[in-house]
Amino acid sequence: MMSGRTCSSGHVVQAQKLVDQLRVEAGMERIKISLTAADLVRFCQDHRRSDPLLTGISASSNPFKDKKTCRLL
């Protein structure tokens, strides 16, 4: 039979872990959204020409398009 003491110190250990984790997360240096959002926008813009799903893919360079065979009649 576990003593009441052992049970409650388990709670304390858990609570301490939560506090330790929050301390780690609280300690972070955060950067203004005006800067970080602008960076995300800039990344999209800088890479739009190398995004085939944005620019479109020509039939001849489309790897998934079923190539139809030509028959000379």
Add this chain to the structure above:
Amino acid sequence: MAAEKAEMDALKKECDGLRAQIEAARKAVNDSSMSGAAGGVASVGRVQLKLRKTLKGHLAKIYAMHWSADSRQMVSASQDGKLLIWDTFTGNKLVAVPLKSAWVMSVAFAPSGNLVASGGLDNMCTVYNIKAASPKTLRELDAHTGYLSCCRFLSDSEILTASGDTTCCLWDLETGKQKIIFTNHIGDCMSLALSGDMNTFISGACDSLAKLWDLREGTCKQTFSGHTSDINAISFFPSGNAVITGSDDCSCKMYDLRSDQEVIGYQDTSLNAGVTSLALSNSGRLIFAGYDDFNCHIWDSLKGEKVGVLSGHDNRVSCTGVPEDGMGVCTGSWDSFLKLWN
């Protein structure tokens, strides 16, 4: 007993104080929004992708798929008890891997192309060598006490797993042993994604939280909240500075890692279905999100608008993936088919 209570009260007070501190710090950098930053960006217009191929071969629901690093091969997993490796250029099946347990939930291709891994309700992650004359089981990673929801290779010698037991785990494939166990979620872990530099990874769980982890230290660095139900899908934005999540609450969200908060959400009152999976186009501009409503909806990541839809499946879209060269999107469904679009 009184001493314990006093200790608990003190810890609770510290906890509340730290939470308030974090909220204040987030508020202090919340000086703008994504709509503000994206105001001057041209609209992408309507994104209309065509169905190029339907891959038929599985006999039951498809639960997962993963592209090979060569952007040509792809592996899919179905509860018909098989993994199929496809040549997506021809539509041919290259390899069939019979599974010991049909209850598969996740599949992964190693960057080398030599190995695939899968797992599910068997609580294990099984790694197969697919370059052998016939697929050979290399390792059975057996230590999770809950289902395997997601797995991703770092290399042929290390793999990361996410489990219904609320933990994620880094395994050494040479010894078959756990290297690091990542504990912090209080709900089933459903999905994970590796950063490009492999120093960090993100996880999404049924506790509605997304967490960023240091892969080598084993510690949780950041926690992102906001979703009101299970997070089923998670992915890094290609720059590595943001994370996109998809949830049973029918929305997707983008969290910026450096501002430590949500910068934009993707939801629509007409969309009343949970998000099962998601993938981004190469520039990060388009989000392909698979939903329970049988469709994959396309979102403009910067403007938060729905810009297209991939329709064609006859059941839930369970998995979505864009290959490294960004040349298309693959959707997999409970209707037993995979579809390739671009």
